[in-house]
Amino acid sequence: MTTTDEERFLNRARKALESEDLGEDISQRLYSARRKALDQLDIPEKRAVYEKPWFTVFPVGAIAALVLVFNLFWLDPEFPEMPNYESELHAAAATELELLEDLEFVAWMLAEDLNAG
Amino acid sequence: MTDTTALNQFLAGVEKRAFAMAMFKVKDTEEAMDIVQDTMMMLVKKYATKPQEQWPPLFYRILQNRINDTYRKHSMRARFFSIFTHDHDEDRDADPIQNAPASYSAEPDFQVGMQGATAALKQALELLSPRQHQAFLLRAWEGLSVAATARAMQCSQGSVKTHYFRAIQSLREELKDDWI
Numbered sequence: 001m002t003t004t005d006e007e008r009f010l011n012r013a014r015k016a017l018e019s020e021d022l023g024e025d026i027s028q029r030l031y032s033a034r035r036k037a038l039d040q041l042d043i044p045e046k047r048a049v050y051e052k053p054w055f056t057v058f059p060v061g062a063i064a065a066l067v068l069v070f071n072l073f074w075l076d077p078e079f080p081e082m083p084n085y086e087s088e089l090h091a092a093a094a095t096e097l098e099l100l101e102d103l104e105f106v107a108w109m110l111a112e113d114l115n116a117g
Numbered sequence: 118m119t120d121t122t123a124l125n126q127f128l129a130g131v132e133k134r135a136f137a138m139a140m141f142k143v144k145d146t147e148e149a150m151d152i153v154q155d156t157m158m159m160l161v162k163k164y165a166t167k168p169q170e171q172w173p174p175l176f177y178r179i180l181q182n183r184i185n186d187t188y189r190k191h192s193m194r195a196r197f198f199s200i201f202t203h204d205h206d207e208d209r210d211a212d213p214i215q216n217a218p219a220s221y222s223a224e225p226d227f228q229v230g231m232q233g234a235t236a237a238l239k240q241a242l243e244l245l246s247p248r249q250h251q252a253f254l255l256r257a258w259e260g261l262s263v264a265a266t267a268r269a270m271q272c273s274q275g276s277v278k279t280h281y282f283r284a285i286q287s288l289r290e291e292l293k294d295d296w297i
Contacts, residue, residue, distance in 0.1 A: 008259050008290060016235040017258050022133055029150055030132045037157035041121055041165060092176065 127172050128157055131259070133297055135180050138254055140182045141242065143191070147272055152187060156180045177269035185247075241291035245284050248272075252280035253288070 022030075139149035164175045170232045189218060230270045242250060248270070255266045256277070266281075 006285065009285070011239055012234065013257055013288070016238045017137070019235055020137065023137060026136065026146070026150075028132070030136060030153065033150065033154040033157055034125065034128045034132060036154070037161040038121060038125055040158065040161050072202075114139075 120169070122168055124161065124172075127169070128160075129175075131173070131176060132157070134254075134259060135176070136179065138180065139184055139187075141239070141250070142252075143187050144249075148187055152183045155183055173259070173261055174265040176269035177259065177261070178271060181251055181269060188247075200208075237292055238288070241288045244291060245287055246280075249280045249284035249287065252277050253284035256281050257285075 128228060135153050135156060136149055139152040143149055143152065150157070159179050160172065160176050162209065164172065166174065242253070252266060252272055254262045255269055256263070261269060263274045263277050263281075266277045270277060270280075
């Protein structure tokens with residue numbers, strides 16, 4: 001087979017294959033298939049976990065919170081001293097108890113007097 | 118960055134031939150359409166960012182793989198059902214693609230309109246082995262280089278040349294009465 005023969009044969013074969021009309025329906029469906037395939041390019045790709053915004057924000061927030069806690073409770077222990085009310089309460093409670101006992105004693109005395117009288 | 122316009126033009130340029138190639142093999146409009154759509158989806162999804170000159174061999178590699186998958190599925194189904202009719206011990210280990218029969222019944226509407234040279238060529242193409250068929254369509258119809266055809270067929274360039282040469286010989290032999 002010479003090159004010219006082969007070329008002629010191939011040209012004829014190409015024309016024969018190209019001559020077939022697939023029809024409007026197939027052409028339309030192929031167009032739709034192409035559009036559907038190309039539409040994938042408009043959809044943002046799923047990001048990997050390490051690419052998501054919260055993946056960066058979360059550790060930064062956690063570190064900031066740790067620094068805050070560290071500063072508040074460890075580096076700065078000078079909290080204002082709380083007043084000690086314990087002794088005053090005890091004193092008040094003791095006074096109250098004495099008064100109560102006195103009242104009870106007075107009430108008993110009165111009762112005795114009434115009984116005697 | 119993907120050049121959507123270039124990709125659209127590329128797909129528009131190959132879609133009809135791709136459909137015809139799938140149709141040659143599977144003989145079913147719906148399945149051929151599914152094959153082409155899957156091929157387009159896969160190309161866009163996986164290889165849209167590749168250089169444009171790589172698209173044709175990649176597209177046809179995906180297409181041929183999908184065609185072969187569908188063809189194998191058909192063969193397996195046919196073999197499964199044939200168990201109930203008669204035994205095929207000697208065919209059991211054969212590669213369904215390499216030894217596939219030339220055709221199974223084509224849809225009537227696909228055969229309508231096949232006249233003259235086109236009909237004769239298509240009948241001759243049916244007689245080629247699947248690899249010869251692929252090599253001929255990719256080289257002669259699609260115009261891929263030997264190297265690109267080899268990438269699409271996932272074989273060596275030497276194999277492409279052999280398949281292509283045998284395909285042309287076979288076609289010329291079959292078509293000589295009609296074409297010469």
